[in-house]
Amino acid sequence: MSALQTLALQAKDLSVSLADRAVLHGVSLDVPAGQWTCVVGPNGAGKSTLLRALAGLLPAQGHIAWHGVALSSLDRRSRARQLSWLGQGEVAMLDLRVRDVVMLGRLPYQDWLAAPSAYDHAMVQAALEATQAWTWRDRALGELSGGERQRVLLARAMAGNASLMLMDEPLANLDPPHQVDWLEQVQCLRAQGTTVVSVLHEIGMALHADRIVVMQAGRVVHAGPADEVQTHRAIEAVFGERVRIVPLEGQWVVLPKSQGRPA
Structure with missing residues (x-):
């Protein structure tokens, strides 16, 4: 299987402007198929805009492909069968x-x-x-x-x-037990081969993903495995070194910088 076939989503030189203001600046990103990728970063980093652009919900400059096929070549029915969307603050009937x-x-x-x-x-x-x-x-x-x-x-x-599921702030309004339920559901989806991409503010939950995309000021500053030190350092940096990611009882947790490393 070629590298292209193993990518569920691909963006090249993606730029988006909203209300005449540039929000994304030449973003390039590869999302592996069958994995959970989480997008994190401070407010205003462009996380939700990137997710909506990948879903084809915003006009964008650049190239977007789903499973190696240009998004622009897919009709609405094909798009709807391939991708499920859970947006932030959706208004339903x-x-x-x-x-x-x-x-x-x-x-x-x-x-x-x-x-x-x-x-x-x-x-x-x-x-x-x-x-x-x-x-x-x-x-x-x-x-x-x-x-x-x-x-x-x-x-x-x-x-x-769908083979692709994009979720923008899916943990909004969920209490901690149901956040854990959501995590288990994502893990089940991943086990079934679904590609999940989520935007989360909850860094501790994001650290359970396969890969993390770190954004700042409309750009991807790092993308890598969630358990790698380089990824953790990138997260700490975009939050102004105000948080620290440390190991605790076999998993990674997020602590305020002043707390240091647990014994």
């Missing part, structure tokens, strides 16, 4: 039942005006059970808390069964 919201993830596989198939219903149920939201299936989305809605929107993304 709050009067829809939870099961109907998640069924939206199956639309790329349904003919126009056709009723969902038994397989579609099975995929919806599996996604809702995975996110522990099945018991809410007949409730309106607007009746749920912010964290509960986030789990439903994650189920919608999972129901699409």
Whole structure:
């Protein structure tokens, strides 16, 4: 298998401007297939803009490819079948039942005006059970808390069964136990061969990824394995050396700089 075939996403010289302001500056990035890649960096680094550009949701200059195929050559149906998207602060129809919201993830596989198939219903149920939201299936989305809605929107993304899943701040409004549940779901997706790319503010959670992309001021300043010292030093640098990444009980944790290394 060629190197190109093992890349799920590829960007070359990617630039994006929003409201006449340059946000991304010639970003080049390779995302390996079947791995979890996490994008981190300070506020205003361009993380969400990069994710939306990779998803084809923003006009951009440069080249973007999914699985070696230029994004510009893919029609909307092909894009929808290959990529599931979970955006930050998404606005959904709050009067829809939870099961109907998640069924939206199956639309790329349904003919126009056709009723969902038994397989579609099975995929919806599996996604809702995975996110522990099945018991809410007949409730309106607007009746749920912010964290509960986030789990439903994650189920919608999972129901699409796409080979690529991009998530922008998926842990927003989730309490710590459900953040751990999300981590387990990502690990299951990765084990099934899904390529996951997420933007996270929670550096401690990001350190569980396969690879980390570190951004600052609209540029990628480092990309590498999450467990490498060089990656940790790059994260510390973009946060102004205010945090320190140290080993603790077999894993990496993030501490304020003043705390130093645990005994």
